[in-house]
Amino acid sequence: MLILPDELLCLITSHLPNRDIKNVRLANKRLRSTSTLRFERVFLSPSYKNIEVLRAIAEHIEFRNQVKELVYDDARFAKYTVWREGEVLHEWEDERKPTSEFLLKCEKNLSLVGGHVAGLVRARTGADPKPDEVLMEFDDNVALYQRLYEEQQEIIDQGLDVSALGDALLAFPSLERVTLTSEAHQLGIHAPRYPTPLIKSFPPSFNYPAPWPWSGRFDDHNAISVKPWVEVKNCWRGFSLVLQELTNCERRIPAFTIDVNRNTTGIAHQFLVRRSPELVNLEKICENLERLDLAINIGQCDTFNGFRHLASGHLRHALSKAIRLRYFSLHTSALARDIKGFGDSMADDFTDALRSIPLESWPNLRHLTLSHFLVRSENLLRFLSQLPPGISSLEFVDIKILDMQWAELLEQFKTRLHYEGRKPHIAIALSQEVASRKIWMRSEIARFMDGGENPFVVSSSGNEIRRGFGTVRDDFDESFEEPWG
Incomplete structure (x- = not known):
């Protein structure tokens, strides 16, 4: 591939998705210079990660000129009551219902990918989980979701996404x-x-x-x-x-x-x-x-x-x-x-x-x-x-x-x-x-x-x-x- 002229390398890599371009750019200096990442679309929501990436692209002298579309994601995380370890949930306890819904929706997610967390990993990455990969348990899911919700509300309160x-x-x-x-x-x-x-x-x-x-x-x-x-x-x-x-x-x-x-x-x-x-x-x-x-x-x-x-x-x-x-x-x-x-x-x-x-x-x-x-x-x-x-x-x-x-x-x-x-x-x-x-x-x-x-x-x-x-x-x-x- 390296015997090809730069113009042809640029043409070839222009048809690759960003995920593959990132790997190509790691190969050597020449491929890095002929493989340009594309940022025609940027995202924004009440999320520190999305805001951070948006601002990084906006500050990059090359990438910011590529952007043609800005997508505002209005899908906000909901507030769920944390399911504490050992706590018994009863359907008549209204304040506990959101957590039970969290569990039901997670189970529905798994039903779409074969019923197992490994299927979720496979759907997202295209590969089976690694032998040493630690898969998240229910409590881990709730804790991460809760953090995302709290960050979201903090951003909304401060108007950072605005x-x-x-x-x-x-x-x-x-x-x-x-x-x-x-x-x-x-x-x-x-x-x-x-x-x-x-x-x-x-x-x-x-x-x-x-x-x-x-x-x-x-x-x-x-x-x-x-x-x-x-x-x-x-x-x-x-x-x-x-x-x-x-x-x-x-x-x-x-x-x-x-x-x-x-x-x-x-x-x-x-x-x-x-x-x-x-x-x-x-x-x-x-x-x-x-x-x-x-x-x-x-x-x-x-x-x-x-x-x-x-x-x-x-x-x-x-x-x-x-x-x-x-x-x-x-x-x-x-x-x-x-x-x-x-x-x-x-x-x-x-x-x-x-x-x-x-x-x-x-x-x-x-x-x-x-x-x-x-x-x-x-x-x-x-x-x-x-x-x-x-x-x-x-x-x-x-x-x-x-x-x-x-x-x-x-x-x-x-x-x-x-x-x-x-x-x-x-x-x-x-x-x-x-x-x-x-x-x-x-x-x-x-x-x-x-x-x-x-x-x-x-x-x-x-x-x-x-x-x-x-x-x-x-x-x-x-x-x-x-x-x-």
């Missing part, structure tokens, strides 16, 4: 996107979506409840969804502080993304009820945005008040300021099966949510994604007919059409939607029994729009895909792909 975020927005000259996420530890601790410096620093056998914030499917979801925003906004602390710092920032950051990985969660709909400080700040940053990905938790599945709040006009007013917008995605926490039995009168409230999107204010829009929506066919067709002529791609993820099936609606797309420019690429995704797995259709729809066979057939049981059409993909595993049917 000041670090403000500094970081100015420190990285190539920064293009700020991402706020609830999904850093998902699908689970054995396969985190975002391997932050903190997560990578954990001992391989560390077993802990994976934080999943923002009141998703569980944990008082319904109770929180009916309270005023001012009473619950601390659950979405990262949302508030990221918007505030972006508003205060002296430079223009062109992209803001809320990443929930299509999960049934998002920012609480209550912030849309009136002009909350967060909605005002969102309106301010919209003036600079070219890309915006929003995820809204629309509330209890028996009322879904969030759909009404989407249509209230406050969000539309804020989004109308995004006159530079080229890419827009709007996801809600609704599931089609939850709204299947609702009557027409209630459904009308839900389908009005399309009114929150001011297409007339976005002449430069190129891409649009709608995810987890309930629509009437006529409303959707009218909405799509207003798209700007430069639109190049459309995505519909788990869209429930109230009065028509996709087989019929695609025919309407073909005959009623006439685009001045070239036809936009259309993608449709429908969930399977495993929520993270969806059947995607892209090329099949393109062929249909050009005169090919409709990938859907009308069925009494709902949307039915023709055999041999569609590809199954997994939201948590980018490598997973198999033909449908």
